[in-house]
Amino acid sequence: MSRKYALAGVMGYPVMHSLSPLMHGHWMEQQGIEGAYLFLEIPPDQLEPALRGLHPLGFAGVNVTIPHKQRAMELVDELDPVAAKIGAVSCIVVRKDGTLFGTNNDWRGFLSNLRASAPEWRGDAGPAVVIGGGGGARAICHALMQENVPQIRLVNRSRARAEDVAHALGGPITVLDWEQRHTALQGAATVVNTTSCGMVAQPELDLSLEHLDPNAVVADIVYTPLVTGIVQAARARGNTAVGGLGMLMHQGPAAWQSWFDLTPEITPELRHRMERSLGGDPGL
Structure with missing residues (x-):
């Protein structure tokens, strides 16, 4: 992979039901950048080595979902004060030096x-x-x-x-x-x-x-x-x-700003794609 290859994912267990890869994949197309947003199904007892493996694999960061949101707080190198107050991490940024920063965008x-x-x-x-x-x-x-x-x-x-x-x-x-x-x-x-x-x-x-x-x-x-x-x-x-x-969609741009220094757009096309993937299109 080249240095410009954008790599991120969603870490949970189970995680294959998540719509995050569809959403972030859409934004990669929208922004015209080469990259991938992956399902990362990680058992709880493998969370620490999985997080530490993000930097050598070239990840910019990950979203964190059930059941890892609280345990991830204990594993990151720096925790956002708001995440500490809320008591859960929903987003992790992999810094250039390999350290992990945890925050909450929910x-x-x-x-x-x-x-x-x-x-x-x-x-x-x-x-x-x-x-x-x-x-x-x-x-x-x-x-x-x-x-x-x-x-x-x-x-x-x-x-x-x-x-x-x-x-x-x-x-x-x-x-x-x-x-x-x-x-x-x-x-x-x-x-x-x-x-x-x-x-x-x-x-x-x-x-x-x-x-x-x-x-x-x-x-x-x-x-x-x-x-x-x-x-x-x-x-x-x-x-x-x-x-x-909409809550899922609207927390995404904050993660992108932290990972890639870009702010993707939440468009009607994106909403339609996500609604269609869920088997409906109620318009809201």
Whole structure:
């Protein structure tokens, strides 16, 4: 390989379901650069040697997905303060000297997608309800705090996990019991599902929208299926609802800037290609 050959990938286990290679491959065509973005299916016990092998193989960096996001934090040479606060790494940059820099672009992708898909959305419009207590919830809560959301009502089946998120992030997070999830929507301006509920082969999210304000914006970070149950239910009652595919697309440019010093474009053509690969084209 020549020095100008661009090489990156997505590291997870399993990982062959990921749409990242399709997206990044599209951008390599768009930018007119020679390179490849690869599936890197790495078992957990092989994560450290896999990461250390990136530099001699000529990788500019990798995206990190389940189940490696937390373990990768312990293996990189330098950790972005935001990633440390969120408690997960989603992107690793391989520096010229071989050292590894870990960061998190999930929160950026969420905000950019929300702004693009719901231009009327404002963080300071009112409280937000976040469903979940994992890494996704941490990234979303951090994102909402950057937009001056006055209160974040965090609801998770395990209250202890939600309390951990609130303790780690600080800010205006109020933890509620799982039984309060329906009434927690009252007066909320934003609702976000960060759990796997609603994903293909997973149960639907058990959440009644009866108390939801008609002007509230609903978001789901799940993108398989393209339209999850909560997104469908919100749209049916007239609320603006945003699916998770855009979050995946909007976190990509930040990674490219770190890896290749380039900023690819998120175009309708890219969205169409990704929607088509998922077996649908709902237009959002």
